[in-house]
Amino acid sequence: MGRKESCSQTCATCLHNSLRLNFKILLKGSIKAMSDLFPAGRFVRVHKSFIVSTARITRLESNRIMLNGYEIPIGRNFKGDLERAWST
Secondary structure, eight states: OOOOOOHHHHHHHHHHHHHTOSSOOOOOSOHHHHHTTSOBTTEEEEETTEEEEGGGEEEEOSSEEEETTEEEEOOGGGHHHHHHHHHO
16 A cells, blocks of 8 residues: 555655655645646656656556556546657
């Protein structure tokens, strides 16, 4: 089972790990606005609360992905985008 942390901790940690930074970045604003900041094709929104680096996905299942030891749910509305990004 994945680690249990708050969404903000998980998002900050995943952003930190995905960008290989020595510090964490906390962004304030909508996730839609944040998704526009990331390079298309390298990052994909997979849930209403998560944007992930496609390079860091270790396992893809029907309703979740594994990313550096974290279980992240896949939202129904974002599954097609994830499948397109994963196949390229």
